[in-house]
Amino acid sequence: MTIRSDLAGIRYRDETPADRDTFGVLWARVRQAPGEGRPNFPAMHPARQRQVQAERLCQVCGGTASHTRDGWLFLMNDDEDCYEGARVTKPPVCLPCAALAVRLCPHLTNPVGVRSRRPKIWGVFGTLFGPTPNAQLKVHEDDHLPYGHRASDWFLATQLVVQLKRCTVVDLDTELAALT
């Protein structure tokens, strides 16, 4: 990765149109070191995470995520203070995979099922770069960046962020029990 010739952002030396999303943000080709301190089940390749999140597929099996009249099912830890408007990098899940994740995912200490009637594409998670006087790249902490932000040209995305709107906390045990 390098600085653009107009010094106004970053690019790949051998960049192709597939390296950017429809908002023009550059995407990592491999997963960067995770540093977000969030549930991480599983660690996903950036391009795959973007597709799964955008198409509301299950983050584990890639099938259709669970959807009821309360919306799409997301798994969150109950230490989040507010689900409404939460910005999440983890795509939704289907019910069988929710059962699996609740049992097996070490990052989900107190899993809560949250359904969102309107998961809205918000922006990206990744790494912000900047120029230094000698035209080298300066790396800032990994962070969230909303689409349309003026720093977009300096951002390398690793995950698509969705904001959960019209949320309902659901009784996961009851929903999972109905499966069997």
Ligand SMILES: [Zn+2]
């Ligand atoms: Zn699944």
